[in-house]
Amino acid sequence: MDLAITISRIILSAICILAVIASKIKLGNWWIRVFDFPRIQLLSMASIALILFFIPTLEIKTWNMVLLGLVVFSFFFQARKIFPYTFFAKKEVKRFRGKDHDHGIAVLVSNVLTPNRHTEKLIDLVNRHRPNLVLTLETDAWWEKQLKPLEKDYPYQVKIPLDNLYGMHLYSNLPLENTKVHYLVKDDIPSIHSEVVLPSGDRVQIHCVHPEPPSPTESDTSVPRDAELLIVGKNVKNADLPVLVFGDLNDVAWSRTTRLFQKISGLLDPRKGRGFFNTFHARHALLRWPLDHIFHSEHFMLRKIKRLPSISSDHFPIFIHLVLSDGNGQEDQKEKLEQDEKHWTKKTIDEANPNMLTI
The missing domain is CATH 1.20.58 (Methane Monooxygenase Hydroxylase; Chain G, domain 1)
Structure with missing residues (x-):
């Protein structure tokens, strides 16, 4: 013994x-x-x-x-x-407790797992939570066809059906304008960039991403993933509009890259002080961490954030409801980049040899 x-x-x-x-x-x-x-x-x-x-x-x-x-x-x-x-830490995003339907925006993100055939589970969650935006990841042509019932309530769509595990579909019941699909780092890994018009008339800039993870079966290094996140971060740091960045980042909230992404972009993480919201791996309770993220600019306060039930994917969906408000008061709390972080950012982006630097 x-x-x-x-x-x-x-x-x-x-x-x-x-x-x-x-x-x-x-x-x-x-x-x-x-x-x-x-x-x-x-x-x-x-x-x-x-x-x-x-x-x-x-x-x-x-x-x-x-x-x-x-x-x-x-x-x-x-x-x-x-x-x-953890619940012991300070919350980075304040809770919104009023009633404001015109300035709110709700988002549901779901990596569906391409071979998964339980589309009814996702559709049921969408019907139950009624988000304004639904982002699906790993969706191919088959999934696109199965999700067609959503189009009645979500007339604004961006469809990128791919069979390489990087397909992406965005469904919105709010108008989408100035929409672009970019392949920032790799020719077969898309991202969606658009503006959402809220009922109040306010515009919100959104960026939907799903970079390639470092793994023995996909990318030998984290450079492509890191570069894509850092490019997005650099592009949104001085945005004229409120910003949302969401998707399966294939990175955890506490990694060097994600923390640096937050520093560069100035975006906030509503999970801080509230919990891990582990979305992967849905089938293995002892091997879970937060891979699906929703970051936002200081223009928002949080009404609700929740990890949703399994749809038989390897990821749980995640739902968030935000409200445009000036109540966060985070302007003076942004961290400045250190010199070695600036150097590492430039080196990583250069090494990835991206297709574009400006979104």
């Missing part, structure tokens, strides 16, 4: 320490960047490892104490990364 505990403690400790080292390495290789995702799980591993150090009793040996110290460091390292998304 003691041997099994010792071996388990050493293995867990090694994984925790390796994850911290990987987080400090500024390389884009998928096998390094993969450690950005499971920080909740890594924090749990560190907790278990710490408990195992005291079962049956803590051995006061130099190597044991050094290992214990490293695990303690890894625990606080991971805790610090995910803390802003």
